[in-house]
Amino acid sequence: MAFKTYGEPDIERLLATFRGEKTDRVPISENLIEDKHITHMLGRKAGSTLGETGDVAKGTTDEAAQARPMDPKNYIKVCNIIGQDVIFMEALWAPFKKIGKDGKPHIIADRSIKSKENIKKIIPPTQKDVDLKINFLKEYLRAVKGTKIGVSILTGCFFQVNYEFVVGFTDFMVKTYEDREFVEELMDMAVDYYVKIVKAACDSGISFLFVADDVGFKTGLFIPPELFKELWRPRMEKIIAPALNKGIPVMFHSDGKLDDIMDMLIDMGISCVNPMDPYSIDYRDYKKRYGDKICLSGNIDLEFPLSKGTPEDVEKDVIEHLKVMMPGGRYLFGSSHSIVNYISIENYEAMVNALHKYGRY
Amino acid sequence: MDDTEKNKGEKMVNPEQIKQAVIKGKYKEISKLVENTLKNGVKAMNILEEVLYPSMGTVGDKFSSGEYFIPDLILAAKAMQAAMDILKPYLVGKKTKQSGLVVMCTIEGDLHDVGKNLVNIMLEGSGFKVIDLGIDVKAQKFVEAVKKYKPQILGISGLLTTTLANVPKVLEALKKAGLREKVLVGVGGAPVTQDFVNRVGADLYAKDANQAAKVFTKAISKQRQSTQ
Numbered sequence: 001m002a003f004k005t006y007g008e009p010d011i012e013r014l015l016a017t018f019r020g021e022k023t024d025r026v027p028i029s030e031n032l033i034e035d036k037h038i039t040h041m042l043g044r045k046a047g048s049t050l051g052e053t054g055d056v057a058k059g060t061t062d063e064a065a066q067a068r069p070m071d072p073k074n075y076i077k078v079c080n081i082i083g084q085d086v087i088f089m090e091a092l093w094a095p096f097k098k099i100g101k102d103g104k105p106h107i108i109a110d111r112s113i114k115s116k117e118n119i120k121k122i123i124p125p126t127q128k129d130v131d132l133k134i135n136f137l138k139e140y141l142r143a144v145k146g147t148k149i150g151v152s153i154l155t156g157c158f159f160q161v162n163y164e165f166v167v168g169f170t171d172f173m174v175k176t177y178e179d180r181e182f183v184e185e186l187m188d189m190a191v192d193y194y195v196k197i198v199k200a201a202c203d204s205g206i207s208f209l210f211v212a213d214d215v216g217f218k219t220g221l222f223i224p225p226e227l228f229k230e231l232w233r234p235r236m237e238k239i240i241a242p243a244l245n246k247g248i249p250v251m252f253h254s255d256g257k258l259d260d261i262m263d264m265l266i267d268m269g270i271s272c273v274n275p276m277d278p279y280s281i282d283y284r285d286y287k288k289r290y291g292d293k294i295c296l297s298g299n300i301d302l303e304f305p306l307s308k309g310t311p312e313d314v315e316k317d318v319i320e321h322l323k324v325m326m327p328g329g330r331y332l333f334g335s336s337h338s339i340v341n342y343i344s345i346e347n348y349e350a351m352v353n354a355l356h357k358y359g360r361y
Numbered sequence: 362m363d364d365t366e367k368n369k370g371e372k373m374v375n376p377e378q379i380k381q382a383v384i385k386g387k388y389k390e391i392s393k394l395v396e397n398t399l400k401n402g403v404k405a406m407n408i409l410e411e412v413l414y415p416s417m418g419t420v421g422d423k424f425s426s427g428e429y430f431i432p433d434l435i436l437a438a439k440a441m442q443a444a445m446d447i448l449k450p451y452l453v454g455k456k457t458k459q460s461g462l463v464v465m466c467t468i469e470g471d472l473h474d475v476g477k478n479l480v481n482i483m484l485e486g487s488g489f490k491v492i493d494l495g496i497d498v499k500a501q502k503f504v505e506a507v508k509k510y511k512p513q514i515l516g517i518s519g520l521l522t523t524t525l526a527n528v529p530k531v532l533e534a535l536k537k538a539g540l541r542e543k544v545l546v547g548v549g550g551a552p553v554t555q556d557f558v559n560r561v562g563a564d565l566y567a568k569d570a571n572q573a574a575k576v577f578t579k580a581i582s583k584q585r586q587s588t589q
Contacts, residue, residue, distance in 0.1 A: 169475055173431045174439075217475065218551055219569065222431045279551045303552040342521070 002039070003349055005083035006356040011150025011207045014085040018271040018295045020248045020330045026322065028352065029297065031088050031154055031210065031253070031274075032159045032338035033078065038070075040345050041081050046074040050154075053260035063200035065095045065107050065129075068160045069136050072143030079149050082352050084265070086207060090142050091133040091155040091197050094190040096166055097123040111168030116182055127194040133326075134200045142204055150207030152251070155197050156239045157213040158190035161230060163222075176223050176231065183231065190234045198241045209243040209250045210272070211236065216256030218280050225260040236266060244269050251297070255337070256280055266293050274298045280334050282326050296325065300351060306335060311350035318354035326359065333359060364391030376403070376412045379444065383416035384423075386436025388443045395447040408444075409488070417486035418442055421571030431479070434570075441497050447448040451468040464506045465516040466494035468531070470524040476550055477518035479570035484516075485572040498525070500534035508539045513584060514565070514577055518552040545580055549573060 007013070007024050014027040047053055052068040065213035069075075075087045096114075097105040098121045105123050113119060114186055133153075140151045158174045166186060175183050200208060213236070215221055221228050240250045251272040252265055257280035258273065265273060273290075275298030276283055283299045290296065299321065300306060305313035318333075325331035335356050379398060383390040398408055412453055420437040423429035430439075447470055463484055467477050474496050481491050490509050494502060503515060515535075519525040533540040547565035548558050558566040567573035 155508050170431075170478060177432045177436065217426070220427050220430070224430050268420050340521075 003081050004353050004356060005081070006360060007083060008077045008148065009083055009085045010148040011085045012148070012286060012331065013247065014150065015207065017329055017332055018251075020292070021327065022255045023361060025361060026326060026331055026333045026355060027085050028355050028359075029086060030084070030334050032340075034341045036338050036341040036345075037345065037348055037352045038074070038078060041078055042074060042083055043155060043207075046071060047133050049075060049078065049088065061109065062107050065093070065132070066132065069140070072140050075140070076143060076147060076149060080352045081163075084264050085148075086150045086152050087144065088142055088152050088154045088210060089133070089137045091153055091201075092157055092212060093165065094158065094161050094193040095125045095129050095169070096161070097187070098237055099123070102166070107165075111165065111171075113166045113186070114168075114171055115181075116185070116230070119182070119185055121347050122189065124189050127196070128201060130193065130196045133197060134204065137201055137206070138204055152206055152210045153197065153201040154207075154210045155201075155214055156194045156211030156236065158187050158194055158235055158239070160212075160214045161190055162186045173222055176227060180231075187231070191238055194239045195242070199238055202242045202248055203248050206243075206248065207292075209240060209248055210253065212251060212253035214256065215261070216258060217255045217326060218256060218277075220257045220280075221260050228261065230266060233268065235263060240268070240270075251295075251332075262286075262290055262294075264288070270296055272332055274299050274332070275334065275336050278303075283321060291328055291330055295330040295332055298336050300333075300335045302336050302340065302343065306347050306351065309347065311346050314347050314350040315354040318351060319358050320334075322355070322358050326361070329361075367449050376408070380409065380416045380419075380551040383413060383437055383444070386433060386440050388439035390438060391440045391444045392447050392580045395444045399447070399451065406455060409452065413444055413448075414440060414486075414488055418574075420486065421483050421574055425469045425571040436480065438440075438486050441486045441562055459578055460488055460490070461514065461577065462490045462492070462510060462512040463514045463516050464492045464494060464503075464510055464512040465518070465575060466503070467496045468517050468519040469497060469499045469525045469527040470521070472496050473520035473550075474518075475524065476520065476570070477516075480516060480518065480567075480573045483570040483574040484577060487578055489574075489577065490578055500530045503531045504534050504538045504540065505519060507535065507544050507554055508538070510521070513581055514545045516547045516549070516573070516577075517563075519548070519553065522569055523550065525550065525557070528563065545584070546587060547573065547577065547580075 013023045016023050017027050035048045038046050038048060047070050049070050069089055079087060096107050096108045100106040137153055144151055164168045188355055243250050249271040250276060252270045253274045255277045272295035276286060276296055278299055278301040286296055300317060305317045381392050382394055399405060420429060420434060424434050465477055465481055467474055468522050471588060481493055494506055506516060515526060532546060543567055546563040548563045549567050555566045565576050567576045
């Protein structure tokens, strides 16, 4: 089997889909395609779509924080092979540092910040950290000139970076109840970095902004919706403001069940929600409730059919999704998270090919 | 220590106050309430089994229904722990109805531990002793832990489909070591289903942390009945 696509990549298709306008076909997008699939597509090693080394640029080590993104020429080739309209530049994790035992600054990933006193040890991200990412972004923007492929930046996870790397999950969640000043101070430090990234990215000419922050899980948000809205909304609004002020659309990613904040996201001016986690979201239900208000993205399940099913199962599931999601537009096709190495080559090809075969308007 | 000793000078505490302290996560206040209740002659075992465990059950139900969120669950567990710290000296050598030992971990290759940690909270709140092996645990380490701690239940958590493919390896390693019949194996995690558990030949499945505590409690009680 090989990739059989319909219609060249065109960022206008994706942006029109955000707006709910008519397009030739459903656009396709993955924020991460891991290295096995990239090697298969290009016939040589070229890393993953988020990092040249093949490791997901998770920002958990000093090396990862400095890592080069995928070579732009390779990324453009990938877009042409699968028909993706956009390339993503990763700037997900605010690089908080502290002085290590060797006397040098290192990325904080040990969840060691537990008190206001500890916060004083943090070395916040600098303009140099911002410039590193923006210079990579500019390489992408230069490379797509002469093509119809757009560029987006993946950023903004001020909540997640703190619970995942800086404080630790349980301590951070409890502190949202018991020590709001602590969590707000940390979030604000991260927000400052993301605002600088977004401003510079918007000035550089991105097609849309992609903010990602995992705020929920299988059954709902981690913290009560009212508290969440107080803590999270104004900060995310600050991050996305430079984009919205310039008329640049904003896409949002969070795993988990988002029922409690869908109306809020729409009200904030978000154009697209990804990835409609299939363990908590029924795409049929979301299409009915939100399909005419916001673009919905993703939901092809990593477990079944992508990992455990056959190419025929994949095709069947894609057809079922398209039948529900295509009417009225506002559907950005993709997996329920990312194209990881444990998905077989055959199943990923079947997924892409089914979209191009059955996803035409 | 004699837990029937009365101190008539102490204000009588309504067990409902202790229950509410757990449900509302008042971990700073609960110690005093438990101390006073003991001083008023209520047996430690009664406080544990008739007040604390049911309270944590209520918390779990509220979490499952969406009324409670992660901080509520953690704070309730902290209150439960504070109460247990007071009760412990009175319970030495006594076996509670729900006591059991569980070894928990995430499967080899899986670094996601939020689900496992929530299960730990609910299990401890329901009276289990939990030994947490952490994340990314290989089959051989399971075998060593079962030999060393002799748990009634081995709890395996996994978020990724690929890593769940390592569950049969664990079952096989336990079988090879002659330990499979000595421990119940429970598996959970977002992509895990009852069908998956049946297929790989594990014993227990729970869809969330609250259900895990209920399923494990039931399994232990069944096991005890069959050995009596």
